[in-house]
Amino acid sequence: MTIQATLIDELAVMLGQGGLLTDIDDMARYCVDWPGYRGGAPLAVARPATTRQVADVVRYCHRHDIPLVPQGGHSGLVGGALPDGERPELVVSLERMTAVRDVDPINFTMSVDGGCVLQSVKDAAEAVDCDFPLSLGAQGSCQIGGNVSTNAGGLNVLRYGMMRQLVLGLEVVLPDGRIYNGMKALHKDNTGYDLKQLFIGAEGTLGIVTGAVLKLFPRPQVSRSALLACPSVAAVLELYALARRSCCDLLTAFELVPRTCLELAMEAAPDLRDPLDAPAPYYVLMEASASGPADLDSMIESLFERGLETGRLTDGVLATSEAQAGNLWRIREAMLEGQRNRGEHLRTDVSLPISSLNTFHERATEEIGTLCPQATIIAYGHIGDGNLHFNILPPPELGPDERSSLLHELEERLFEIVADFDGSISAEHGIGRFKQTAFLETLSEPEYDIMRGLKRLLDPRYLISPGRILPRPVE
Known part of the structure; x- marks a missing residue:
């Protein structure tokens, strides 16, 4: 029996009816995200219904050296949750873990499953005259686990901060299958390292977020x-x-x-x-x-x-x-x-000091216009937190190969300009696969050593979301 066949048999028993997908047609939607980027064919799609089932799946994969990638609501923009096209992976979808576990309007907190859809969280908060302020265009489909893992931003960062500021506690299945239970609804806790922050923005490379304690606010009247x-x-x-x-x-x-x-x-x-x-x-x-x-x-x-x-x-x-x-x-x-609707184009979400946005915009517009006068520049975004989406529509007459080559050239130049302003190449979308090369070029040696050390500590065999943010070690 092949490794894949054994995996499927074991997971089918572990997850029960509806917990595992293996048919190519059934798995198709897990191989594409909102912008239309496509990944490879997964080994299977695991759909655990509880944290314990997530832990069982991850422990099995750890024991048998099977790579896996957690997946939320398919709204990512950097290819981080798509299955690898070269080394088949198991997709672990949290779409069945949708419970609102607890709402406390006096403590202004809510505890939810990692697969809970953001809009459901906002609705549950509103039902007790509270507000969860994270606001995204994809809030009808994106999941809290994904929001945590990507440190989501959105429209209201100006007043309420990123997802990192909206999380009080986390439950995470670690790469070896152990469960880190940090589901504390405490507004102040100064007892050593703040471990939950390791997983916020880690894009699933250090563990799978299965639960979160969220901050609520008074509902705007x-x-x-x-x-x-x-x-x-x-x-x-x-x-x-x-x-x-x-x-x-x-x-x-x-x-x-x-x-x-x-x-x-x-x-x-x-x-x-x-x-x-x-x-x-x-x-x-x-x-x-x-x-x-x-x-x-x-x-x-x-x-x-x-x-x-x-x-x-x-x-x-x-x-x-x-x-x-x-x-x-x-x-x-x-x-x-x-x-x-205009097809393949360059999407960026650069971050700069607010006071530098105008000078950056002028210089980037001039230099990108010189490189490709026929391109259409659409620079918009969250002025209040210095996040500019400097996007570029290439000339429509270009063929697929010419278009991809041009967009790569324009992105490299744009990121060079961002570096000149001490900015960031990603304010909220993350790194995933698509921005990895540019990201690694920005890291100092101490930064890289710390990040690699954390990955090796928690996932020494690079089995969970391998190749995202940091490259897999050369074998």
Whole structure:
């Protein structure tokens, strides 16, 4: 009997009915993610229903030297959760582990399974008049285990921080099958090393997140959204500094949207209408919210007045209903679909000091434009936390090979510019496989030694998510 056949027989008994997929058609959706990137054929797809079953699967793979890759909601952008195309892996999907284990509105915490969908978490929080503030376009499909493993960011980082700031405790199945139980709902715990932080942002390379204790916040009682038109990126940054002061720390989101992205959004969603009478080169989508009585309208109107007086904005609209606010934020969602509809393109999520964003934008736009004048640059993102998605649509007439080669060249140049500003090549998407080469070039020797040491300590045989973030050792 082959190793694969033995694996399938053992896992079928271990996981029970519905816990294992082996048919090629059934496994197809586990080999592709949201952007359309494809992985190889997995050995099988394990679908454990409990933490104990996850531990049993991982322990079996550890004992028999079988590589595996944990998988969440298929919304990754760096190929980290796709099965390897060269060395077949077992996919471990947490999609059956969806329980909200506990909600404590007095402690403002919630304990959930790693496979719990983000939208389900937000709904459970709202049911007890609380809020879980992580906000992503993929929140209807992405899972908490994936959010933890990728240190997800999203629209509300400005006010609430990354996923790293929203996690109080974790439950993790280690690469040898042992269970690390750190599910403490403590807001303060200063007892030595903060072990949970090792697994947040580790992209599944140090263990499988099967449970999390999350921070909740008072549910906003009032929220206001606005779209502002600005003449330049420099004006956007100046307006941001003004908004931070004008909105009394109630600013939740502050998003840069160039005109090109607005047009992509209307292209992808034809029912969307241009919100303002005249086009502008740049827009800001902003939101302020409060959990108690606050005159947000006056705050934002004051920002409008001061922005118009100083020339930092030229026009704007304040949503007066939830429906109007929803239509404004649909722009942010639809423009992503519009990009995807244009086919293969360069996606980046670079991070820079906020004060450097304008200079970086000017230099990167000039140099990328020189390398490929026919390319379309769409630079947008989370101004409030210095995260710019500097994406590039190549000329549509290029063939697949020419397109891939050009995008690789443009990415290398862009990352060189990021390095000149002491920035990061990944603010929130992670490293996975696709950014590994560029990532390794940024590491100092001590950084690499520490990361490699952690991997060797927890997974010396590189069996869990091998080849992601760090390369597999040469045999």
